[in-house]
Amino acid sequence: MRPRRVCAEKEALEFIASGTDKDIFQKKVISQEKGYGVIACKDIEPGEFLLEYAGRHITGSEGEALFKEYSAEDAAFLYFYSYQGHLYCVDGSKDTERLGRFINDDHIKPNSKIKIICDGEKRPHLCAFATTKIPAGEEIVFDYGDPDCPWRHEIANMDNSLPQQHNEIDISENVCDDVTESSLSNNEEECSKCEMNNMDQQLSLFVEMLEEEEEGEKEEGEEEEEEEKEDNDEEEVSETKEVQGKIEAQKAIRGKPLKKTMTEMDESANDCQNQHMIKVKTSSNKPCQRIYDKKNVCLYCEKPYAKITRHLKQKHHGEVEVAKALSHKQGSSMRNLLLTKVRNLGNFHHNSAVLSTGKGEIIPKRQALNVSVATDYLPCKFCFGMYVKTDLWRHHKRCKLQKKENILVRRKVQASCSLLLPMDSTISAGLQKIIGDMTYDAVTQVVKSDTLILSLGERMFLKNGEVGRYRADIRNKMRELARLLLVARSIDKDIVTLKDLINPAKFNTVLEAVKKMTGFDGSTNRFSVPSTALKLRHSLIKVAQILQGEALRHEDEALKGRAEHFNKLIELEWTIHVSSNALKTLYQKKWNSAQILPLAEDIRKLQKHLKYLEEVNKQELNDHPSKSSWSDLSQVTLSQLILFNRRREGEVSRMEVKTYLQRNHINIQDDILESLSPFEKKLCENLTRIEIRGKRGRKVPILLPANVKESVELLIKTREDAGISQANPYIFARPNYGSLENMRGCDSLKRYAKSCGAKHPENITSTKLRKHVATVSQLLNLKTHELDQLATFMGHDIYVHREFYRLPEETLQMAKVSRILFALQSGISKYKGQSLEDITPNINSEEGSSSDSEDGNSKKQTSRGENADKEKDLSEIRDLDSGKAAASHEENPKSPGQKQRGKS
Numbered sequence: 001m002r003p004r005r006v007c008a009e010k011e012a013l014e015f016i017a018s019g020t021d022k023d024i025f026q027k028k029v030i031s032q033e034k035g036y037g038v039i040a041c042k043d044i045e046p047g048e049f050l051l052e053y054a055g056r057h058i059t060g061s062e063g064e065a066l067f068k069e070y071s072a073e074d075a076a077f078l079y080f081y082s083y084q085g086h087l088y089c090v091d092g093s094k095d096t097e098r099l100g101r102f103i104n105d106d107h108i109k110p111n112s113k114i115k116i117i118c119d120g121e122k123r124p125h126l127c128a129f130a131t132t133k134i135p136a137g138e139e140i141v142f143d144y145g146d147p148d149c150p151w152r153h154e155i156a157n158m159d160n161s162l163p164q165q166h167n168e169i170d171i172s173e174n175v176c177d178d179v180t181e182s183s184l185s186n187n188e189e190e191c192s193k194c195e196m197n198n199m200d201q202q203l204s205l206f207v208e209m210l211e212e213e214e215e216g217e218k219e220e221g222e223e224e225e226e227e228e229k230e231d232n233d234e235e236e237v238s239e240t241k242e243v244q245g246k247i248e249a250q251k252a253i254r255g256k257p258l259k260k261t262m263t264e265m266d267e268s269a270n271d272c273q274n275q276h277m278i279k280v281k282t283s284s285n286k287p288c289q290r291i292y293d294k295k296n297v298c299l300y301c302e303k304p305y306a307k308i309t310r311h312l313k314q315k316h317h318g319e320v321e322v323a324k325a326l327s328h329k330q331g332s333s334m335r336n337l338l339l340t341k342v343r344n345l346g347n348f349h350h351n352s353a354v355l356s357t358g359k360g361e362i363i364p365k366r367q368a369l370n371v372s373v374a375t376d377y378l379p380c381k382f383c384f385g386m387y388v389k390t391d392l393w394r395h396h397k398r399c400k401l402q403k404k405e406n407i408l409v410r411r412k413v414q415a416s417c418s419l420l421l422p423m424d425s426t427i428s429a430g431l432q433k434i435i436g437d438m439t440y441d442a443v444t445q446v447v448k449s450d451t452l453i454l455s456l457g458e459r460m461f462l463k464n465g466e467v468g469r470y471r472a473d474i475r476n477k478m479r480e481l482a483r484l485l486l487v488a489r490s491i492d493k494d495i496v497t498l499k500d501l502i503n504p505a506k507f508n509t510v511l512e513a514v515k516k517m518t519g520f521d522g523s524t525n526r527f528s529v530p531s532t533a534l535k536l537r538h539s540l541i542k543v544a545q546i547l548q549g550e551a552l553r554h555e556d557e558a559l560k561g562r563a564e565h566f567n568k569l570i571e572l573e574w575t576i577h578v579s580s581n582a583l584k585t586l587y588q589k590k591w592n593s594a595q596i597l598p599l600a601e602d603i604r605k606l607q608k609h610l611k612y613l614e615e616v617n618k619q620e621l622n623d624h625p626s627k628s629s630w631s632d633l634s635q636v637t638l639s640q641l642i643l644f645n646r647r648r649e650g651e652v653s654r655m656e657v658k659t660y661l662q663r664n665h666i667n668i669q670d671d672i673l674e675s676l677s678p679f680e681k682k683l684c685e686n687l688t689r690i691e692i693r694g695k696r697g698r699k700v701p702i703l704l705p706a707n708v709k710e711s712v713e714l715l716i717k718t719r720e721d722a723g724i725s726q727a728n729p730y731i732f733a734r735p736n737y738g739s740l741e742n743m744r745g746c747d748s749l750k751r752y753a754k755s756c757g758a759k760h761p762e763n764i765t766s767t768k769l770r771k772h773v774a775t776v777s778q779l780l781n782l783k784t785h786e787l788d789q790l791a792t793f794m795g796h797d798i799y800v801h802r803e804f805y806r807l808p809e810e811t812l813q814m815a816k817v818s819r820i821l822f823a824l825q826s827g828i829s830k831y832k833g834q835s836l837e838d839i840t841p842n843i844n845s846e847e848g849s850s851s852d853s854e855d856g857n858s859k860k861q862t863s864r865g866e867n868a869d870k871e872k873d874l875s876e877i878r879d880l881d882s883g884k885a886a887a888s889h890e891e892n893p894k895s896p897g898q899k900q901r902g903k904s
């Protein structure tokens, strides 16, 4: 067997030199899907040379250019491979008689492999060698290695639907199966030297080892046997050193250009040292030597073993899981699958302990070739192997232990698997969910493993966590502290947990970390993120208080003292080191920044636009209830409510169906009604009022005009028909993918602000609309109690309302304070005893009167023009909404909107 391997290389070189194929193959149509393939016409032994993948040898970049240029059929013949660190390509698209290019893909049961063979001039050639016995009549196939090949998914789907067959398939769930390579001393002289030195066996084994190493993976099913082989390999490695110098690391990747994965891994590795003390086991292999130093941790005795399967068989055959695996036939897929799970679980427990303590070495399923960070890995929730997180979704599709019904959409895979990682088991399910929704990165990793950060999150969750909008606050707070901890770790190697930081002796480290994290510039005393610097004070005080509580419970005087003194230091020193400069930075940022409010004209346009859309969408939803018609009306109604009530967008967006249905239905008492003016009575009749939860848990009312109320009721009535998830509590629910979230009012408002043709749509935001009403209310000269009523309705603290929602400063100074200045000029004595509003000094009587008359004229014009413009406005809205220009609308005067308007 072994000498054949070396002769096979020799044979390959002969065919390379002659530029011909062996005559034992036939090109044949295999199936409609596959097209042509190559069939063996006689029995072939494993290791035998088969065919060369012949074609034009070009550089990788030339290949990439062709890949873009070629049709899909031709591009399928581009074979990319890396050799001596460079990317190359063989273009096999030219229609020649050579057969190698017709070999099809089979990643489940390949019977051949492509290896790189160098000719006498050291030019690489891609050659297929048999890896199994191939009987006459069988198709030659190799693993293309690209997991995205479309036909593979079809096969995978078929496999999933055939559970019995599933177990029969060899265990092969590796992501990087695509990389196959061979390294060998290639010329005849070397071949014969190998034979003469009787090195063939070692050489062959060495080739096998190198293949495994560079593939970065191995079929699960082979591992048990492989372990036995390792014993021999370790001894043989030293003997093979003689030929090592001639062997080079090479890679061949079939079918498409190399991806960036390796570069990305390198980049993330650069952050590694700064990030944490957790390491990831990387391959110790040298370019020419495989080093077997990976150890798997035993699930039962929690110790690492180089030969875990043998250890399990010898020491733990009595354990249920091991016994179950051993009851299957040796070499069977099921036996290997079950043993793999036990091995993965052992490593998983070890990895969890490393992540909890923040120290140690993670054992990934496949050892990385480059340094990587722990947060690049996540465990598979089916087999518990630790995979590169970005590949996890792909592995999930193929994991032999997955449950079909549990397959998640790609973006959910990481979130669901990260829940397996260690977390304080005492934390509530609600907080676990919040953490599960975080992107899994270094910061999340710290959040999960730091008990103090989790305690803070838990407290915040207990307070308000059931309310959706607070979840983001909880997440942000925890992540802020985790980021601080990461920075502190990079400054002081003694810091591992947040608890280590809450220590008066580490107060300077805390200050340094805060400054570093928030971009403090020592030369100007300014922060780039002053708000975070301010917020961290509060978080640190809170966690110190949590520690005080813990100390009291455990009667730990030392901890109590540390926490108390830490807080004392914050009290004494935080202002001078952080707060004062952070506040200064914040205030100065606001100097000279324009306070732009929405234009009244733009608001009017938006209102009309929404009114028109409301009618159209109501009609559409009534006639054809669907997700899209429901969603359209929902967005319009949401925008109308924000606009009418000048309410915070988040408050309206999160209005619940339950709140609406349970609103107070009792009419206003008659005696109260009596006290109202006729106009006020009319308003009360026309409006529906509901109370919802506002900022800081305040109760805030929302007024629904009759038409909007109608829309809300229609939305509630048609929820089911439109396919809104029954579990979604919100009136303005997101309609897709069974979402439990609400739509965002800011998005709807933005959308319609743009499409209504406003001059400054960017100024129509819920915050600016709120400022608008508060500011304009000052112009109305409301009495204090009226102002207070308005503030209560707006959900403002009255202090905030008076202080911050006043007229923009420049207007105040120019329109109000200037009265005093003019009065001073014309003599102040005549205004004695008058308020600021009563002071009307005569600036310039002519100008004053002319401007008055202009005002008057323009008012008249406006009211006269208003009706005339109304028609034009509505038609403009229709055009804008249907995406047509105003001009084109004139050509199409009978749009549905016009008919409706005619009727009304």
Ligand SMILES: C[S@@+](CC[C@H](N)C(=O)[O-])C[C@H]1O[C@@H](n2cnc3c(N)ncnc32)[C@H](O)[C@@H]1O
Pocket (backbone or CB within 6 Å): 033, 034, 035, 036, 037, 076, 077, 101, 102, 103, 104, 105, 106, 151
């Ligand atoms: C290099 S060509 C192989 C020869 C090809 N069958 C032909 O008729 O020209 C690669 C293409 O063959 C097809 N192919 C290869 N393996 C396949 C498989 N297992 N199932 C379906 N199609 C396959 C795909 O279209 C792929 O792009």
